[in-house]
Amino acid sequence: MSGCIMETICSRGRGLRLAKQHDIEQVAGNGLLDRRLFLLRSSGLVSAVGAATGLAATSARAEPLTVAEWTKTPGSWFTPYGMPSHFEAKVARGAIPASPYGGFGPGSVRAPLQFLDGMITPNGLHFERSHNGVPDIDPEQHKLLIHGLVRQPLTFTREALLRYPMTSRISFVECAGNSGALYGANAAEGTAQSLHGLLSCAEWTGVPLSTLLDDAGIDPAAKWLVAEGADAASMSRSIPLAKAMDDAMVALFQNGEAVRPSNGYPMRLLVPGWQGNMNVKWLHRIKLVREPVMAKDETSRYSLLLKGGKAAMFKFQMDAKSVITKPSPGIGMRGPGLYEISGLAWSGNGKIAKVEVSADGGKSWAPAALSEPVLSKALTRFRIPWRWNGGPAVLQSRAIDDTGYVQPTREQQIAARGSRAQYHCNLITSWQVAESGEVKHVYA
Numbered sequence: 001m002s003g004c005i006m007e008t009i010c011s012r013g014r015g016l017r018l019a020k021q022h023d024i025e026q027v028a029g030n031g032l033l034d035r036r037l038f039l040l041r042s043s044g045l046v047s048a049v050g051a052a053t054g055l056a057a058t059s060a061r062a063e064p065l066t067v068a069e070w071t072k073t074p075g076s077w078f079t080p081y082g083m084p085s086h087f088e089a090k091v092a093r094g095a096i097p098a099s100p101y102g103g104f105g106p107g108s109v110r111a112p113l114q115f116l117d118g119m120i121t122p123n124g125l126h127f128e129r130s131h132n133g134v135p136d137i138d139p140e141q142h143k144l145l146i147h148g149l150v151r152q153p154l155t156f157t158r159e160a161l162l163r164y165p166m167t168s169r170i171s172f173v174e175c176a177g178n179s180g181a182l183y184g185a186n187a188a189e190g191t192a193q194s195l196h197g198l199l200s201c202a203e204w205t206g207v208p209l210s211t212l213l214d215d216a217g218i219d220p221a222a223k224w225l226v227a228e229g230a231d232a233a234s235m236s237r238s239i240p241l242a243k244a245m246d247d248a249m250v251a252l253f254q255n256g257e258a259v260r261p262s263n264g265y266p267m268r269l270l271v272p273g274w275q276g277n278m279n280v281k282w283l284h285r286i287k288l289v290r291e292p293v294m295a296k297d298e299t300s301r302y303s304l305l306l307k308g309g310k311a312a313m314f315k316f317q318m319d320a321k322s323v324i325t326k327p328s329p330g331i332g333m334r335g336p337g338l339y340e341i342s343g344l345a346w347s348g349n350g351k352i353a354k355v356e357v358s359a360d361g362g363k364s365w366a367p368a369a370l371s372e373p374v375l376s377k378a379l380t381r382f383r384i385p386w387r388w389n390g391g392p393a394v395l396q397s398r399a400i401d402d403t404g405y406v407q408p409t410r411e412q413q414i415a416a417r418g419s420r421a422q423y424h425c426n427l428i429t430s431w432q433v434a435e436s437g438e439v440k441h442v443y444a
């Protein structure tokens with residue numbers, strides 16, 4: 001295969017003149033190619049590669065278009081709220097299990113990461129984790145109370161919040177329990193969705209929490225706040241005041257429309273980059289306090305169990321992590337040739353600085369291209385070309401954020417934490433590619 005690409009390109013003077021030799025060379029073991037390969041469109045190189053690998057097989061041999069059935073008759077009428085093509089029915093939050101409590105109660109559904117591209121999760125596919133179901137909240141009756149160590153307690157209706165100046169930011173939400181199966185002794189069978197799908201990213205719009213706290217007047221004795229939801233779980237979390245004043249937001253909009261009921265309608269707290277659990281949905285109360293209140297959701301749950309029976313008192317930020325979504329289990333390979341490996345990287349500490357990809361189970365690594373925009377505490381799409389020779393391969397990705405934090409191997413994470421940590425699992429995922437093209441989760 002490698003000879004084939006090289007010969008084709010070498011026989012095309014224009015491509016060769018504009019693209020340097022190293023642009024198409026293998027840059028790491030088992031066929032990883034220079035990340036700029038697909039960016040060299042103007043050089044003619046990509047079309048040469050396409051012809052050489054069969055990537056362009058369908059478009060290169062153009063035949064006259066036939067007139068399809070849907071071109072011969074008028075299309076359907078409009079709908080008030082658009083839905084995806086019915087051909088995309090598999091792109092869903094999985095099979096919804098029957099509620100053990102007759103339609104209510106705790107549960108979660110996961111975003112189908114392997115079927116999505118870009119950095120944004122459509123609202124209908126945003127993962128959901130709810131500890132006691134989704135309340136049906138009338139926005140006219142819902143109120144947000146800010147009280148405790150403040151000069152003057154205030155209540156806000158949604159209407160009142162809508163009169164404030166809004167800000168927007170693109171931010172991921174990840175459940176601290178996401179990927180927890182990877183602490184297990186044996187590699188769990190699963191897809192990007194079932195293993196890592198408690199993760200989504202949206203553009204959130206709302207009022208900076210600092211604005212509302214300033215309006216209430218912060219007592220200098222206040223160092224923390226407690227945020228509480230109006231659902232039947234009364235989800236409560238203690239949040240350091242410094243974080244609240246830094247970049248927390250009372251979000252009213254999600255990707256341009258009102259926050260969905262399952263994601264916190266009419267308002268949710270957004271705590272960028274920190275445990276999903278702290279992003280309290282159906283937010284109705286914020287109390288300023290001196291100390292954390294040690295609520296059930298920060299002690300019995302969502303705290304990080306370490307080796308020797310110790311627990312980290314608080315571990316809020318979600319460290320750098322990445323996962324390859326294409327190829328991945330269920331999204332396999334169809335014959336040897338040139339492919340784009342693509343996936344998601346994110347860090348609760350800041351921006352993704354670099355993503356490296358390995359096709360030989362971590363023996364060698366090559367840098368992936370990061371798709372713009374690369375934003376702090378948002379999902380970042382990475383891509384790298386791969387020439388699959390049809391042999392066995394183990395694909396891995398490793399994220400590095402702008403604090404220098406490097407996503408750990410499984411070995412490193414288990415050595416540091418033991419295997420009962422349950423939360424904050426951000427170790428490197430390995431996808432094994434079989435000669436059949438099938439992809440499966442393994443421990444490398």
Ligand SMILES: Nc1nc2c(c(=O)[nH]1)N[C@H]1C(S)=C(S)[C@@H](COP(=O)(O)O)O[C@H]1N2
Pocket residue numbers: 126127128129130131132173174175176200228229230231233234235262263264275276277278279280281282283
């Ligand atoms: N009020 C309330 N807020 C909540 C929850 C909840 O059950 N009730 N679940 C939390 C958890 S555990 C997570 S991971 C995130 C999930 O957000 P999402 O459902 O919008 O994806 O919301 C958090 N906020």
Ligand SMILES: [Mo]
Pocket residue numbers: 129174175176177276277
């Ligand atoms: Mo969660």
